[in-house]
Amino acid sequence: MNDRISMPLIPGDYAGLPPGAARCPGPSAQDIVARDENPPPPVLRESRYEFLGDADIDYRRYTSREHYEQEMTHVWAKTWQWACREEHIPQVGDYYVYEVGPHSVLVVRTESGIKAYYNSCLHRGTKLRPEEGMGSAQELRCPYHGWTWSLEGRLKSVPCAWDFPHVKPEAYSLPEVKVGLWGGFVFINLDENAPSLESYLEVLPEHFRDWDLGQRYTELHMGKVLPCNWKTGLEAFIESYHVLETHPQLLHGTGDANVQYDLYGDHVTRFYAVGGVNSPHLDKPLGEQELVNTMLIGDRSVVSDDLVVGEGETARIVMARFLRKILGEKYATDLSGVSDAEMIDTIEYHLFPNMILFPGVSLPMVYRFRPLGMEPERCLFEILFLRPVPDSGQQPDPPEMVLVGEEESYSVVPGLDPVLARVYDQDTANLRSQQLGFKASKKAGQTLGNYQEARIRHFERTVDRYLARAAAAK
Amino acid sequence: MSTEFHPVLNAAELPAGASKAVHIDGHDILVGNAAGEFFAVQNRCTHQDSPLEGGRIRNGLIACPLHGVMFDVRTGCGRGQMGRVPLRTFALRVVEGRIEVSLAAPVAAA
Numbered sequence: 135m136n137d138r139i140s141m142p143l144i145p146g147d148y149a150g151l152p153p154g155a156a157r158c159p160g161p162s163a164q165d166i167v168a169r170d171e172n173p174p175p176p177v178l179r180e181s182r183y184e185f186l187g188d189a190d191i192d193y194r195r196y197t198s199r200e201h202y203e204q205e206m207t208h209v210w211a212k213t214w215q216w217a218c219r220e221e222h223i224p225q226v227g228d229y230y231v232y233e234v235g236p237h238s239v240l241v242v243r244t245e246s247g248i249k250a251y252y253n254s255c256l257h258r259g260t261k262l263r264p265e266e267g268m269g270s271a272q273e274l275r276c277p278y279h280g281w282t283w284s285l286e287g288r289l290k291s292v293p294c295a296w297d298f299p300h301v302k303p304e305a306y307s308l309p310e311v312k313v314g315l316w317g318g319f320v321f322i323n324l325d326e327n328a329p330s331l332e333s334y335l336e337v338l339p340e341h342f343r344d345w346d347l348g349q350r351y352t353e354l355h356m357g358k359v360l361p362c363n364w365k366t367g368l369e370a371f372i373e374s375y376h377v378l379e380t381h382p383q384l385l386h387g388t389g390d391a392n393v394q395y396d397l398y399g400d401h402v403t404r405f406y407a408v409g410g411v412n413s414p415h416l417d418k419p420l421g422e423q424e425l426v427n428t429m430l431i432g433d434r435s436v437v438s439d440d441l442v443v444g445e446g447e448t449a450r451i452v453m454a455r456f457l458r459k460i461l462g463e464k465y466a467t468d469l470s471g472v473s474d475a476e477m478i479d480t481i482e483y484h485l486f487p488n489m490i491l492f493p494g495v496s497l498p499m500v501y502r503f504r505p506l507g508m509e510p511e512r513c514l515f516e517i518l519f520l521r522p523v524p525d526s527g528q529q530p531d532p533p534e535m536v537l538v539g540e541e542e543s544y545s546v547v548p549g550l551d552p553v554l555a556r557v558y559d560q561d562t563a564n565l566r567s568q569q570l571g572f573k574a575s576k577k578a579g580q581t582l583g584n585y586q587e588a589r590i591r592h593f594e595r596t597v598d599r600y601l602a603r604a605a606a607a608k
Numbered sequence: 609m610s611t612e613f614h615p616v617l618n619a620a621e622l623p624a625g626a627s628k629a630v631h632i633d634g635h636d637i638l639v640g641n642a643a644g645e646f647f648a649v650q651n652r653c654t655h656q657d658s659p660l661e662g663g664r665i666r667n668g669l670i671a672c673p674l675h676g677v678m679f680d681v682r683t684g685c686g687r688g689q690m691g692r693v694p695l696r697t698f699a700l701r702v703v704e705g706r707i708e709v710s711l712a713a714p715v716a717a718a
Contacts (some may be wrong), residue, residue, distance in 0.1 A: 225664070227664065228664070229676075263676055264688060264689055264690060265687065265688035265689070265690075268666075268667075269671050269676040269678060270663070270664035270666070270671040270676065271671065271673060271674075271675070271676045272673060275674060275675055277655070277656070277675045277690060531643070531666050531667045532667075533667065534667060534669075
């Protein structure tokens with residue numbers, strides 16, 4: 135689709151445009167999708183960008199213990215975060231322990247709905263449930279001395295109660311953490327005065343009105359501990375600028391430099407990467423048939439040999455039609471109303487602080503980046519695949535997280551497409567040296583592209599806004 | 609150790625997710641159904657000695673009703689710091705709709 139496009143290699147003034155106004159030469163994402171057979175929904179036909187400045191981003195934000203501690207108090211204890219999926223806790227008594235930094239929250243399905251508690255015994259502080267992840271019980275009993283609460287959080291029994299005349303049961307209910315539900319995700323917020331989840335989500339409910347993630351189930355859940363700050367990790371996944379150097383094998387079939395970047399409120403940004411086209415960087419663009427043969431589709435096991443581009447068709451149209459049929463059959467669900475873009479493009483939303491979600495059907499991921507303990511330079515990167523719930527409503531139990539070792543390839547994960555495993559290996563291989571490079575640098579901060587790395591600037595600005603709010607409240 | 613199989617239950621009595629305690633030669637054994645696959649393990653959590661009967665079975669793991677410690681029903685391996693000691697597992701077979709358990713260890717799956 136793209137002819138070879140000449141691009142300058144030395145930055146500087148660009149054609150007299152104001153900062154942030156320049157775009158990759160060649161067709162934009164909007165130009166490309168305008169030619170689709172099944173056009174994308176209106177939310178994908180809009181773009182929203184503003185120039186947010188071009189100052190460097192200080193490396194200490196990623197390395198300093200002081201900044202990290204500020205984030206723990208003023209970001210992580212103030213924001214809505216998804217703790218688990220509803221299908222992780224389908225029955226009364228099922229629970230999920232969600233941890234972030236030093237915080238630990240016990241999310242429980244009760245007779246009266248989903249509740250969340252601080253995961254700490256009111257006797258002497260022991261975590262009521264020591265392990266992260268899914269479990270099940272009919273009451274919450276501390277393993278240390280056996281103090282026991284009902285699932286609703288009421289104190290039920292204390293061994294040797296005669297020794298605790300000063301413990302009034304009504305004052306010893308488990309303190310609750312705010313809970314909100316959206317798209318099959320259970321969100322928590324440690325701030326009892328937090329605004330509602332609905333207002334926090336900004337444009338997401340509207341954008342996802344026809345992408346009901348509540349009608350998905352968790353097919354795959356994998357995690358990897360990354361030797362970097364949680365923001366270092368996250369920022370590697372909210373720009374496509376790195377594709378050219380880090381994932382050269384993806385240039386066939388990905389419009390990398392013509393990705394569209396959108397900035398909404400403080401909490402939401404998006405990129406929209408069009409698939410089934412050549413990168414504007416390619417010297418020798420592929421033909422439409424060759425493009426079909428190289429597309430990244432998330433699950434190569436479903437590919438067969440009958441992908442032929444007919445007269446007057448594009449790779450996008452053929453691939454979307456093919457995947458609609460194949461994935462519809464595999465997941466026993468009707469995809470006939472899904473646009474070409476939703477079938478094959480990489481549409482990625484970031485919800486502050488740490489949730490990245492993809493409404494697409496063939497690459498149906500959710501990412502989460504979590505700081506670990508009080509260590510500024512370690513985080514857990516999780517990937518979930520959310521597949522459509524079959525029309526029968528029957529879905530398998532949600533899987534336990536498969537943990538990939540730092541030195542291990544993602545290819546050890548059962549069921550993960552090796553093409554995608556390689557991409558994640560390439561992504562995560564940069565992060566240790568970036569984190570170490572922050573500290574080796576003479577220069578004080580990162581320099582960002584005005585357009586392609588705008589989401590990073592927007593994200594860091596929101597961190598700053600939370601910290602500034604806390605400072606102003608003092 | 610005896611490798612003799614003892615009939616304990618009708619397979620039809622144990623739907624997916626159910627478990628029932630049985631006794632063989634003084635051993636307290638939990639027979640259960642994990643999504644269609646029958647298993648037999650010791651009916652005593654290795655964490656703090658509570659019976660496992662009735663614990664929720666999901667994803668091939670049984671959760672102890674007392675503190676929630678989880679064990680893989682095939683291997684007996686526990687999860688996390690409270691599950692360091694594995695459960696003993698027992699050989700099981702289904703003969704003409706009857707579940708039979710022996711005190712021998714199960715033959716490892718190929």
